Amino acid sequence: xxxxxxxxxxxxxxxxxxxxxxxxxxxxxxxxxxxxxxxxxxxxxxxxxxxxxxxxxxxxxxxxxxxxxxxxxxxxxxxxxxxxxxxxxxxxxxxxxxxxxxxxxxxxxxxxxxxxxxxxxxxxxxxxxxxxxxxxxxxxxxxxxxxxxxxxxxxxxxxxxxxxxxxxxxxxxxxxxxxxxxxxxxxxxxxxxxxxxxxxxxxxxxxxxxxxxxxxxxxxxxxxxxxxxxxxxxxxxxxxxx
Numbered sequence: 001x002x003x004x005x006x007x008x009x010x011x012x013x014x015x016x017x018x019x020x021x022x023x024x025x026x027x028x029x030x031x032x033x034x035x036x037x038x039x040x041x042x043x044x045x046x047x048x049x050x051x052x053x054x055x056x057x058x059x060x061x062x063x064x065x066x067x068x069x070x071x072x073x074x075x076x077x078x079x080x081x082x083x084x085x086x087x088x089x090x091x092x093x094x095x096x097x098x099x100x101x102x103x104x105x106x107x108x109x110x111x112x113x114x115x116x117x118x119x120x121x122x123x124x125x126x127x128x129x130x131x132x133x134x135x136x137x138x139x140x141x142x143x144x145x146x147x148x149x150x151x152x153x154x155x156x157x158x159x160x161x162x163x164x165x166x167x168x169x170x171x172x173x174x175x176x177x178x179x180x181x182x183x184x185x186x187x188x189x190x191x192x193x194x195x196x197x198x199x200x201x202x203x204x205x206x207x208x209x210x211x212x213x214x215x216x217x218x219x220x221x222x223x224x225x226x227x228x229x230x231x232x233x234x235x236x237x238x239x240x241x242x
Contacts, residue, residue, distance in 0.1 A: 019101050086133065093126055
């Protein structure tokens with residue numbers, strides 16, 4: 001099936017933390033949405049690939065996405081090479097997204113920036129007809145999305161635009177909490193990590209409030225685009241108090 005908005009994260013839960021609100025907003029607007037996880041997050045201190053796979057499936061149900069796939073690249077050790085690019089090209093050509101949203105171009109975790117570069121390059125190469133790809137024996141036609149956007153992760157990066165997610169903020173938090181092995185869980189006996197404290201989840205809310213304040217709404221998510229963003233008319237601008 002064709003997916004209008006495809007979110008790609010190097011680790012399961014990257015999308016939930018960073019752009020799940022927009023996925024739900026777009027779904028409510030009648031667009032098809034999907035998530036691609038590049039790795040199983042197997043190097044994470046807490047949880048296992050098996051538990052994270054189930055958590056990702058639980059979260060996908062909360063978000064109402066049409067598809068979720070895991071490409072099984074090596075957590076921590078994947079490279080921006082031909083093999084990895086072809087894996088992503090196949091997915092892009094399979095789902096033909098109009099918009100891809102991917103990891104932050106730079107961040108605390110080195111996988112995030114590397115993933116952003118990998119996806120951006122693969123999205124461009126996916127439009128070249130002389131790169132031949134097949135999936136389950138079926139030839140996949142060249143396809144290039146209209147936009148490749150980056151979401152903002154742990155480090156604050158100045159967004160090029162922000163999107164109101166006030167109406168879906170509670171479900172966004174629910175989708176994050178679906179990853180019970182990773183985030184604060186008073187009943188867990190696993191080692192505490194940077195993201196497993198209550199304060200970390202609070203920071204997700206504070207970030208959304210800060211971005212929302214920029215446009216006069218309660219909660220928002222921010223995005224970066226190398227490509228100039230255009231609008232069809234001024235009605236697309238959110239009315240703000242002057």
